[in-house]
Amino acid sequence: MNVKSLFLASALTMTLVSTGTAMAARDAISIVGSSTVYPFSTAVAEQFGKTSNFKTPKIESTGTGGGFKLFCGGVGVSFPDISNASRAIKDSEKETCTANGVKDIVEVKIGYDGIVLANAKTAAPMKLTRKEIYLALAKEVPDAAHAGKFIANPYKTWKDINPELPATAIEVLGPPPTSGTRDAFVEMVMVAGAEKFDFIKAMSKSDKNAFKAATETLREDGAYIEAGENDNLIVQKLQANPKAFGIFGFSFLDQNADVVQGAVIEGEVPTFEAISAGKYPVSRPLFFYVKKAHIDVIPGIKEFTAEFTSEKAWGPEGYLADKGMIPMPDAERKQVAADVASLKTM
């Protein structure tokens, strides 16, 4: 009898709470997605909130994948209006979106982000190629003695890889597998470096899984250290340990240029100019995606995208450049801005 009344009471409370809070219309834009785009998106949101009559958008840093999961959940006030991404939307994500009724999506490319391999200012600057970085960090590398075979990574110091490099131990602090920065690093450095070996390149066609395992698995013997998502912490650790290198976004190098320096990769110094000219090899485009069905339902979406794509925000002299985002070339900016203004869907 007691159990019965307990159930009854809890059922009653549940109905009370659920009817008491009917879904209210939302008056602020809701944005989710990549932690790489977060600093730029928030800067625009703040500017937008202060200079317009709309409320300041709410921005959650969920990671690119997590953002799309929420974004593609459906249409309606309980789902986000905009998703930030540090890579283009995947086909599988598009399918999820369509399946849940999110059909018209506007893609907005906003600029570039460079990924740097940096060490402390107190140490000597390093000149590396992507092949050397691959050899330093892959779990299994091509055997120098037997062509076409893999062995567990034998390299202890940078000198082992290339006699011109210093004889310091390989020690690289980088992001964990959940991070978008890690994905981008693997794709642009590890895979690109591995493809310098012809037989690995051939594998990408013949045996996709083996190719993935060979290129995307990082060392687990202590040479590659997962240092968490916090890039500030990596910068601090590099200062304490001049022998170590760290992998992080360009904006952190930009903010801490008095204590850390970026390694020269393929002859290119990671500078604002080199990345925006597309010369620095490790850079990726950043995006945000707008749900077209929400425009005119949630106030201010059009105005927010207009603010984001205005010259004073994303231009070479804009405030996003001050935050470390690398702007696109003039022509591309013009093109994207025009597409956004006309709400061209994907």
Added chain:
Amino acid sequence: MATENKQTMKPFSVHMNKDLQRRYRAEKRFQRCGIAAIAIALSFLALLFASIIGSGYTAFRQTFIELDVHFSEDLFKDENLAAADYAGLIKQALRTAFPEVKERRALKSLYMLVSPGAAFSLQDMVKEDSRLIGSRQKIWVPANDDVDMLIKGQMKATEAEADRRLKDDQLGWIGQLEKDGKLETRFNTTFFTSGDSREPELAGIWGAVKGSFYSLLITLLLSFPIGVAAAVYLEEFAPKNFWTDIIEVNINNLAAVPSIIFGLLGLAIFINFWGLPRSTPLVGGLVLTLMTLPVIIIAGRASLKSVPPSIREAALGIGASKMQMVTHHVLPLAMPGMLTGAIIGMARALGDTAPLLMIGMVAFIVDIPGGFTDSATALPVQIYLWADSSERAFTEKTSAAIMVLLAFLICMNAAAVIMRKKFETKW
């Protein structure tokens, strides 16, 4: 005499002395271990406090620059005061202060000395008092975070120019401002009165504090009555049978469940099933209620148990009903213990971020929440977000926010101790 005495008692006393000494030694060792344990714990605590306060105390001060702003009438022709070009006013004032700067790039780096928030503070001033228009005012505006870092000595001015955020000409201007007494550090009120911002010099904790306050209010309003009612029923009325045993095991289990799981539960039930709005103190409070409830129930039952049975028997003996016995006698005596449990549970809820991660309270929210259904963050979440920001000035802001959170926690725990000391009944 003494030797003789010793000799006569030898077989027994030597043995006993040895044993006694051994036991004394053991006790001393044990005590020393205890003291060492406390010393280690205290030194870790001291280290924590020293590092947080050492890197955070500077955040309570902020560098300001004095500008001679001319609110010229031409700029305020429009009826709408918000439409005036306040950033232009600041730029003009900077140009008047340094008339020798002409070139476009140099002007841009000159404008960088002042925080982008300065224009908004001018806007607020004009909104408050429109008589300012047409006048000339000396106004202190916040400096940019790079200038602030330099003045506080957290940025090296000795590095090569290319590696510094502040260039040589900017350092020159800062030096001149300092010489003229137009640059000083003051108490940073913004830190306590504003919401989050991407500009470190404009960022504050008030939004997060209010978010935490609303969440905890909901938590307290729900978990305390429910917790006390559950504890009283289980302890005083419930029959001792299989079902109540199961409930007890489950409550004890829940108290040990990692808090992220409550976040997942909150996401599934409160947001996806009930359709409550994401990122709001309402949902945050509900999730924290789930987390705090077991703690309050367990503490409540323990304090009910500590009320001696003689009180109950006496009450029943003079003809009180069972409910009268509980409400008139047992509950008042157990209340201090229950309140202590509630405060400790609330302190844990105040410091927890993991459950809030799942329900969207880890977000950039500038507007200060005005109610339970406005988007909000919480104090520990704000710390987490700032710790992840690339601007150097956020490091000290992070530590300062930790100090504020610690101050709240110390207050709450001290209140629990004081309450226990004051109302505790000794039997």
